Amino acid sequence: MTLTLTPLPDLPLIRPGDNLADILLTGLAAANLTLVDEDILILTQKIVSKAEGRLVNLKDVIPGQAAVELAERSSKDPRLAELILRESRKVLRVRSGTIIVEHRLGFICASAGIDHSNVKGEGGKPEDWVLLLPEDPDRSAAEIRAKLEAKTGTHLGVLIIDSHGRPWRLGTVGVAIGLSGVPGIVDERGWEDLFGYHLKITLVGAADELAAAASLVIGQAAEGTPIVRARGFPYPLRESSLTEIIRPEEQDLFR
Amino acid sequence: MTLTLTPLPDLPLIRPGDNLADILLTGLAAANLTLVDEDILILTQKIVSKAEGRLVNLKDVIPGQAAVELAERSSKDPRLAELILRESRKVLRVRSGTIIVEHRLGFICASAGIDHSNVKGEGGKPEDWVLLLPEDPDRSAAEIRAKLEAKTGTHLGVLIIDSHGRPWRLGTVGVAIGLSGVPGIVDERGWEDLFGYHLKITLVGAADELAAAASLVIGQAAEGTPIVRARGFPYPLRESSLTEIIRPEEQDLFR
Numbered sequence: 001m002t003l004t005l006t007p008l009p010d011l012p013l014i015r016p017g018d019n020l021a022d023i024l025l026t027g028l029a030a031a032n033l034t035l036v037d038e039d040i041l042i043l044t045q046k047i048v049s050k051a052e053g054r055l056v057n058l059k060d061v062i063p064g065q066a067a068v069e070l071a072e073r074s075s076k077d078p079r080l081a082e083l084i085l086r087e088s089r090k091v092l093r094v095r096s097g098t099i100i101v102e103h104r105l106g107f108i109c110a111s112a113g114i115d116h117s118n119v120k121g122e123g124g125k126p127e128d129w130v131l132l133l134p135e136d137p138d139r140s141a142a143e144i145r146a147k148l149e150a151k152t153g154t155h156l157g158v159l160i161i162d163s164h165g166r167p168w169r170l171g172t173v174g175v176a177i178g179l180s181g182v183p184g185i186v187d188e189r190g191w192e193d194l195f196g197y198h199l200k201i202t203l204v205g206a207a208d209e210l211a212a213a214a215s216l217v218i219g220q221a222a223e224g225t226p227i228v229r230a231r232g233f234p235y236p237l238r239e240s241s242l243t244e245i246i247r248p249e250e251q252d253l254f255r
Numbered sequence: 256m257t258l259t260l261t262p263l264p265d266l267p268l269i270r271p272g273d274n275l276a277d278i279l280l281t282g283l284a285a286a287n288l289t290l291v292d293e294d295i296l297i298l299t300q301k302i303v304s305k306a307e308g309r310l311v312n313l314k315d316v317i318p319g320q321a322a323v324e325l326a327e328r329s330s331k332d333p334r335l336a337e338l339i340l341r342e343s344r345k346v347l348r349v350r351s352g353t354i355i356v357e358h359r360l361g362f363i364c365a366s367a368g369i370d371h372s373n374v375k376g377e378g379g380k381p382e383d384w385v386l387l388l389p390e391d392p393d394r395s396a397a398e399i400r401a402k403l404e405a406k407t408g409t410h411l412g413v414l415i416i417d418s419h420g421r422p423w424r425l426g427t428v429g430v431a432i433g434l435s436g437v438p439g440i441v442d443e444r445g446w447e448d449l450f451g452y453h454l455k456i457t458l459v460g461a462a463d464e465l466a467a468a469a470s471l472v473i474g475q476a477a478e479g480t481p482i483v484r485a486r487g488f489p490y491p492l493r494e495s496s497l498t499e500i501i502r503p504e505e506q507d508l509f510r
Contacts, residue, residue, distance in 0.1 A: 001262070001472075002259060002260065002261045002262075002472075003259070003260040003468065003471060003472050004257060004258070004259050004260075005257065005258040005259075005468070006257045007256070007257075093508040093509075095508065098508070100508060107423065107424065108422075108423040163457075163459075166421070166460075167363075167422055167502070167507060167508070167509035167510070168362065168363040168501075168502055168507060168509070168510075169362065169430070169460065169463065169500050169501065169502055170439075170440055170458055170460065170499070170500055170501070170502045171439070171440045171441075171458045171459055171460025171461070171463060171500065172457060172458065172459055172460060173459075173460045173463055173464050173467065174464060175424070184425075184426070185425055185426045186426075188474060202418075202427060203425055203426045203427065204418075204426055204427055204428075204470075204474070205421075205424065205425065205426025205427060205428045206426070206471060208424065208426060208428055208467070209428050209429060209467040209468065209470055209471040210468075210471060212428065212463070212464040212467035212468060213258065213260070213464065213465075213467060213468030213471065215459075215464055216258060216461060216464040216465060216468065216488075216489065217256075217257075217258050217487075217489060219443060219459070219489060232472075233471075234471065234472060234474060244425070245424050245425055245426060246423075246424065246425070247422070247423055247424055247425045252422060252423060253348040253350065253353070253355060253422070254348070254422035254423070254509045254510075255422070255423075255509075
């Protein structure tokens with residue numbers, strides 16, 4: 001089956017309190033795009049965070065001692081380091097310019113996913129504003145999905161994505177950080193093995209593969225196209241959550 | 256721009272010596288699919304390896320001492336361990352059932368990418384056959400692309416992909432292991448930074464995002480659809496190679 005990823009053009013800049021489901025439906029209508037059962041809407045964390053008012057002005061942040069030390073080791077603003085610590089369970093690596101943490105949501109990423117790129121809040125110097133990730137991206141995805149399904153009468157999936165760097169390979173790739181109705185991991189059957197020659201189950205990172213596909217269409221710079229409609233996702237939709245995708249620490253050989 | 260990923264249905268099983276460009280063009284024609292400038296053809300490593308005769312029968316492999324030791328530590332067949340060592344620069348982690356290596360091609364993956372799932376060679380028990388990665392996937396991609404471009408008069412890209420597991424997150428995702436005409440990494444401009452507020456360059460793993468998208472369409476089990484046509488890749492095609500994507504060891508915090 002063909003998979004089609006269509007960005008929604010010409011969306012307005014998102015502000016705190018905005019109803020993303022309404023904005024999305026307006027954007028779809030303006031672009032003459034329909035929704036049918038099993039379509040998946042993919043949204044960048046940035047617009048979800050903005051709509052949820054996750055902007056923080058650094059002048060309101062008082063760094064503690066741990067943040068001051070982390071800022072020194074990483075050459076980052078102590079107030080940003082404070083926010084990174086608040087949003088994290090654990091600091092994994094620190095280098096000049098780089099702080100890799102286990103986010104409170106469970107995944108591992110740089111700077112706790114805090115976006116300090118071209119974020120504009122209300123008042124203050126633009127460079128003082130940063131954007132935290134949504135408080136609970138699974139919940140955000142579920143809320144947007146519920147509104148969309150209620151208004152359209154279709155059965156949909158919603159994915160909230162971010163771009164993460166990775167070990168071993170250069171370049172960021174899109175990953176899922178909030179899921180509603182989209183399977184995080186899909187079991188596929190293959191053939192094990194030299195001796196046993198018995199059935200082997202491969203776990204496919206289906207939500208992350210879709211996130212990567214959508215991220216490719218969205219790009220990094222494009223403020224104007226932070227939503228993508230995916231049609232033709234090859235697996236049945238079902239309830240799921242981010243925890244499906246997080247590798248438990250004791251199964252991780254590279255922390 | 257809309258990105259469309261269309262699998263080629265009903266391809267024949269690939270055998271050593273097969274001309275993949277011809278098979279691909281026949282498959283496209285049978286499915287009434289065209290090729291236009293800037294289309295990208297994505298092929299799984301498995302069919303490329305098969306066409307290149309990279310099948311090895313384990314009964315022809317004599318494990319050395321290092322392989323015997325590695326097999327013991329990993330509970331794997333010593334002959335498979337021998338092949339993994341031959342295909343690798345370095346062994347990074349070993350657990351029962353798992354060998355993570357730096358492949359001779361530069362990327363990090365399990366079992367040196369050697370496929371022992373449902374590979375059938377000519378003669379011998381099916382479980383004795385394994386499939387090595389293509390000798391030089393960039394070259395394989397370039398050769399397929401040259402044939403396709405010569406026969407169609409279009410300007411194309413070709414990507415050879417595999418599915419890799421990852422640290423931190425469960426599930427395999429498609430990644431590029433051979434590139435011709437497709438940029439591995441794309442620079443995108445965003446805004447740095449709390450103090451400087453100067454231009455920041457984000458490196459996007461564009462080829463890997465496309466590989467993930469294609470992998471989603473292909474699935475793991477589907478012997479029948481190992482080729483995908485991508486239309487609407489949002490970046491200009493240009494010459495590139497796998498080395499663009501490999502993170503240099505000294506820049507890697509997680510080896």
